[in-house]
Amino acid sequence: MGVVVKRSLVALTVVALALAAAWLGLVVWFHMPKRAFLNVIATTVFGTLCAASLLPSRLGFVEPIRMAAAVGAALILVYWASLRPSADRTWAPDVARTLQATVDGSHVHLTNVRDFEWTGPERATERWVERDYDLDRLRGVDLALSYWMGPAIAHTLVSFEFDDGRHLVFSAEIRREKGESFSAFGGFVRRFESILVASEEDDIFRVRTNWRGETMHLYRLRIPPQAARALFLAYLDRAERLDRDPAFYNTLTSNCTTVIFDLMRTISPGLPADPRILLSGYVDRYAFDEGGLVPGYPFDVLRRQGDITQRARQADPGSDFSRAIRDGVPGMESTRDAR
Structure with a gap:
């Protein structure tokens, strides 16, 4: 040798x-x-x-x-x-409850949808609500990327829109204990459990843009109605499994973006793996390259016009937050016209 x-x-x-x-x-x-x-x-x-x-x-x-x-x-x-994951800890208020769902045909009843009114980065008036949705009225799916640590790292969220103007956001997150802070390094060594949060946009988008100083981009996904419905149900199934069998969060293999990728693969098995799934700040470009974003626009236009940060910060409390942040976002014109 x-x-x-x-x-x-x-x-x-x-x-x-x-x-x-x-x-x-x-x-x-x-x-x-x-x-x-x-x-x-x-x-x-x-x-x-x-x-x-x-x-x-x-x-x-x-x-x-x-x-x-x-x-x-x-x-x-x-x-x-x-080490074994647990559902029995003293949790931080924003991840204290798990989503519960009842599905009857196209009708979905959800319990423990988060609808907090935030008054600081970690301070809010807590409100957990019940919601009913008709999957036959599902009209669009949006991808949100919230940048909190440079251009390569973003928290990814998926928002489902219904034809009555309502939106429901799913977000895969760490389940922090009370007083505990997120650590990407801790996510490598079984420090945190996972949770799937279902939330109103006025809660989960606004707290990130307005109180935590994050930059958020929003994109309309190019996804057929039946696939959108299957993705919504896949989220409910994942929430039920996490409630039944707690699991650890992993910074590399089981994070906010890999969860979306895994769920998308259940409805589109041919979706290729890509390093940008791990470098979540670039997952929008990955979606564009795979034909997953609204067609007819160059990527730089989608990204620039999809920056909803300032519109979110300028939206008055009590206003139609979801409508305000979508003003000018490509592919969402019909959404605004329908209201």
Whole structure:
């Protein structure tokens, strides 16, 4: 075996071990008791052991260190594997209730639709409501991307429109405990459960644009009526499964965008995988390239005119929020004319 190949294998091994050690360190950090100094100490000790174990074997003290690091890694891995998702925690108010659905033909009755009136990024007048929908009156499906961490990362939401002007948004989110904050890193190590939230647009769109300072783009999807109906029911099925069998949120494999992709694949099995599913900020371009957005417009026009951020911020409380944010969005002219 050549020197270059050997060095490459050594380099790859070091990188793989470093990534494994980093992941195990995240397990320690996020699952230690809620005392920051203990987290720092435990993570530092484990990281030091892992780093020292990469020293040359000719150093006599390295083998005991490697043994200690291996034992520590095994214990952490066993602990992580033992973790089980739960539906019984003290949840943050906005994810405290799970969606309940009753379907009778085309009629759908939903309980625990969120309709909060937000007065701050994490402060709201709480209101959970019941809603009835007729799937025969479903007239459109919209994709929303809310940017909260640069151009490559966005929270994705899907809004269903009915011919009476009402909208219902589905959003796959982490189910935070009370006082807990989101962490993308925590999402790699079973720190959070998943939940599917059903909400009014005036709640879930407005809190992101008006109170959390996010930029939101809205697109009309090109989706046949029967597929739209199947997608709506697929969301209800996922909500029921999560209510029955809690699951962990995963930043990479089970997040807001991958959930949409998985559901879309149930109604369109040929939908290709793409790196932009993971880089969710570019999923609108992916949808455009796959012919999934309203036709007849270049992508830059769809993106520019679909930026609803300022319209959302300028919409008066109590006004027709859904109508106001759609003013000028391509493919939604008939929506405005019908009211």
